[in-house]
Amino acid sequence: MTTPTTSASRDSRFVPLAGTHNFRRVEGWQTPQGARLRSGALLRSSGLEELTRGDTDRLDALGIARVIDLRSTGECAADPSNWHGAPPPTWRGATCAAAANLATLIKGPPLTLDQLEGELMGVYAAFPIDLASALRAAFDALERDDGALLVHCAAGKDRTGFVIAMILRALGIREEDVVADYLMTNESFADACIRFQKRALLAGMEARTPGAVRLMLSASTSFLDRADRAIIAGWGGMDAYLEEVAGLGRDRRDAIRARLIEA
Template sequence: MMIRNLLTAACAAAVLAAPAVQARTAPAQVTEASVVLKDGTYQVAWKTSRPGAPVDLYVSGSPSAPLKAMRKLADNDTDGAAAVTAAQAGAARPYFYVVADGAKTGLRAATRVVPLEGAANFRDLGGYATANGKHVRWGQVFRSNGLSALTDADYKTVGDLDVRLVCDLRTDQERKTQPTVWRGGKAVPVFLNSPKGALDMDMRALFGAGPPSAEAVRANFIGFYKLMPDAYADEYRAMFDKLLAGDAPMLVHCSAGKDRTGVASALILTALGVPRPTVTADYAMSETLLNTADARRAMAAGAKADDPNAAMFARLPPEITRVLMRTDPAYVEAALEAIEQKYGSVEAYLDKVLGVDAKDLAALRARYLE
């Protein structure tokens, strides 16, 4: 009897242990992947659900290439990183794919910033993780500052992105001051321009009465962000209509690529289910990319073209310019919080103001997530 009881207990223990054994033998998964371009070399890094698990590394010039169309760069790599030269990458903008041995799917990764000579803030909204574990597709939505200074080499790079639609959130005055002359690429994209003749608010409204102070300008700038979701509702509605129609790859830009474009990008990422901390982190990135001195020179050029706002900006003291050129997370948070206070949620704003309902959100996520 004792022996039979011992055998029964042993069998039960073996059954209980079986799931743990199966879990240990299940294929590892790539949980994170990133790419940084440094000194002409792509530094690819990744993490797996089981540290040290072997992975295969692939590359392609297309953000949506199937595995069979990619080129293998590394086999059974276990150290979590790889250095890939531009020659090895073989594309002006390479997209990497990291997959663990035995796993059915892996993660794509690319540089966040598209390096250009004439636009410091041109970047890809792909790769961000959503709340349900999916990721925004790479190479579908780009954001940037003005394009008037792009070089021939830049247009070769941008042309390879196959941009089909450019949402230009600048005013007619800004386009006159710094026109975009698109060249190169497979075809000239369609331009969706803001119908505004000039900025809705006079820049002088940011400074208040008396000598301007950095504190007062910051507070007034936050007030401007609170107004932006309604002030640019027509432009954002048209942008989402094009996203729903599949008019991508799409490029959204304004002059600095941080304010009107920053709110537009925040709305896109939120609609796709990207968590708020990631949304604000993407917004804040512009500050590290934009050069304030370059911005002042651009505004000086606008002043010569009789743009009153540009002329005023060019004369501002540096401490005021820094406030206006910042991408303080509080700025975009002010826009999103204003939406929530007025409409209840960003999703309600998308529905009631931009005409993007729950069915549309599902369609967007099916198209732009993987």
């Protein structure tokens, strides 16, 4: 497992907000040819249910044109996003049956850490299907909207991490930068612990399975690799997956790259 960074020194892509953690700009990552993902087009975050008015003012200044909320219907109902004023148009509709099964397991009998890790691997293996509709919505937004796209889930780690990784790959960003963006979640590990320890479920899980909190709130390349293996097994490779399941053929990909990648 990758060791999370807990230093107060944090990448400048992070946007400090009072009511959420792991909110950051996805920008500056490079293609193999040295072109860069432009600033202001793509954002990612954890849940937005505790946003303050000051947070909303800051988000308004980012020019968010659309939100992709990857949480389940139940999560959205239990913890609705707390926009002060009119929120941007928001897509919801991710199924994530595997993630829902994991939540059920967490509430059930104690699991060993290895069992919990195995279940989380299963969640990632299911992401290519579970999050296909979210990817289609994200690419539609990137193709037509002029403002920023914000992608978020509850922790901003797993579901968001997968979707953002797929977007970066579709844009031709070099793999080391895709991985760096995914692992950057670990810089917000301490904040994630503070936020989620307010919830009895997480505290109970840690009591039953020591080490569970670190496993659940840390990003590790082994999980993203599991999703990649599922894509290779099911579709033969990333290009075929993006075209067949996410609706992103070569022409659309080139059009989106032209909008988001700059020399």
